[in-house]
Amino acid sequence: MYGVVTGEVDEYGQPADDTVVVALAGDPLYVGVKLLDQQYRLEDVRLLAPVLPRSKVVGIGRNYAAHAAEMGNDLPAEPLMFLKPNTSVVGPGDPIFYPRQTQDLHYEGELAVVIGRICRDVPPEQATDVIHGYTIANDVTARDLQKSDVQFTRAKGFDSFCPLGPWIETDLDPQAFVDGVRIQTHVNGDVRQDGTTADLIFDIPTLIAHVSSVMTLLPGDVILTGTPEGVGPMEVGDEVEVSIAGIGTLVNKVAQR
Numbered sequence: 001m002y003g004v005v006t007g008e009v010d011e012y013g014q015p016a017d018d019t020v021v022v023a024l025a026g027d028p029l030y031v032g033v034k035l036l037d038q039q040y041r042l043e044d045v046r047l048l049a050p051v052l053p054r055s056k057v058v059g060i061g062r063n064y065a066a067h068a069a070e071m072g073n074d075l076p077a078e079p080l081m082f083l084k085p086n087t088s089v090v091g092p093g094d095p096i097f098y099p100r101q102t103q104d105l106h107y108e109g110e111l112a113v114v115i116g117r118i119c120r121d122v123p124p125e126q127a128t129d130v131i132h133g134y135t136i137a138n139d140v141t142a143r144d145l146q147k148s149d150v151q152f153t154r155a156k157g158f159d160s161f162c163p164l165g166p167w168i169e170t171d172l173d174p175q176a177f178v179d180g181v182r183i184q185t186h187v188n189g190d191v192r193q194d195g196t197t198a199d200l201i202f203d204i205p206t207l208i209a210h211v212s213s214v215m216t217l218l219p220g221d222v223i224l225t226g227t228p229e230g231v232g233p234m235e236v237g238d239e240v241e242v243s244i245a246g247i248g249t250l251v252n253k254v255a256q257r
């Protein structure tokens, strides 16, 4: 079941104590927002992934200069695209499974854009018209397989490699990302990434224009905008939190497969 989470989150991505969830009829991406006369306290509901992409999660690589540098890569001349299967998506609180095929599993905290309309060849100046909202992603990556395979499909495509959530923020001025929204990743409470969307090399309208010049985007498709510097390993048992100011905090634990 879908619902509307009311209220604001603070600069650390934490919701207020009195936050409630109002239930919705059907899937709001298809039937619009139809409120039901049912309301729950946020702490009493279990949140699932706020969207299951109908066709794809489009990842963008090397979209923060400091992250490209830490990986030893040059800056891309145009956005570097890859795909994650929709079967990689899990929700807040779901386990990230550590595959037996890797010895170097990394977190990548990212801002994610949820597409609201079928679209193709979207000009940058109309990009905000096709955005349903924003959520948080962990672009989980088997770093050793990414290097050995060259192609990213296996390294980024395992089941559970795309936690999304905790919800979709639909009421955010996109100018905020240009001005700079803080994005942080903590592992077991220690800060590992502390970036700002002001450092995005290619901004969100540019990414939507670029991706939609190649492939049609469907309602519920997700674009990951890239990760700031500070990527690193996760171990079984680690708790990984990705927070974006004004959106929320996505928490997942790493588990043995």
Ligand code: MG
Pocket: 059, 060, 061, 108, 110, 139, 224, 226, 227
């Ligand atoms: Mg990434």
